[in-house]
Amino acid sequence: MNAPAGWYPHPENPGMLRWWDGTQWTDQTKPQVLAPPLAPPKRKKGLAVAAAVLAVVGLVFLSGIFGKILLLTSLALAIAALVNKQRLKGLSIACICLVPLGFLIAAIASAPSPKSEASEPVAVVETDYKELTDRDMALIIKDPDAHKDERVVIFAKVTQFDSATGRCSFRGNASAVPVDKSWDYKENIFLKGGSGGVPCEELKDYVEDDEVKVLATSQGEVQYESAMRASLSAPQFRIDKIERLSK
Structure with a gap:
């Protein structure tokens, strides 16, 4: 050596x-x-923990702007934790998933509730409803939107009341005045209950071929599809009061 x-x-x-x-x-x-082997450096976990805390507090105050700011901050911290390869990766991923869910819940909670068909009917004062002449009816048929919100008296024969029209509306042939013969009802219209009109439940006893008198509010023109798949339009009226005519 x-x-x-x-x-x-x-x-x-x-x-x-x-x-x-x-x-x-x-x-x-x-x-x-x-010499002992060098231990690998410990990865930090502070960002993930901070993100989780902010997410929880943000959900508690979700309805206000403060809660939304906390959620956005939580999202940023969780992403930073992943980018920096910090510990508690699962916690960071959970925060990233939780933040959009929180905003979705807030959006659903703040969305206006749709009006129910069973909403309280409007008060009906019969003198507020105009009795029509044939010419008045012709003008409404010609341009339904120009007569929107007008309160009128209509006589009609039910021509369709089935699953296609729904339980709260029906199609009918109408006239401005009472008629002696059912074929004298000539004008095609839609009549609809609910949403301020008569409750849908009150229409359950009406069927096709019934002749009715209706106190109605014009709602303008409505589009619908015929049995032959043709696109058609007709005036629509809200039913404020309805009675079956004796024949």
Whole structure:
């Protein structure tokens, strides 16, 4: 061995060091102390925890702008935690999923409720409803939208009241005045209950071929599809009061 004097691994005893004096081995030995392996650096977890806390508080105050700001901040922190490869990856992903869900819940909660067909009917004062002439009826048929919100008296024969029209509306042939013969009802119209008119439940006893007197409010023109798949239009009226005529 051609080496300077010093401590070297023992050639016969692994784990020990032996002194080499530059020319030969001596009897001096000592244990070989190995340096411990370097531990990998611990990854931080602060961003993920902060994101989770802000998300929870944001959900508590979801209805106000403060809650929405907290949710957006939580989302930013959760994304930063993933980008920086911090610990608690699952918690960061949960926050990222939770924030959009919170905004969706807020949007649903703040959306206006649709008006129910069973809403309170308008008060009916019969003198507020105009009795029509044939010419008045012709003008409404010609341009329904020009007569929207007018309150009128209509006589009609039910021509369609089925699953296609629904339980709260029906199609009929109308006249401005009472008629003696059912074929004298000539004008095609739609009559609809609910949403301020008579409750839908009150229409359950009416069927096709019934002749009725209706106090109605004009709602303009409505589009519908015929049995032959043709696109048609007709005036629509809200039923404020209805009675079956004796025949």
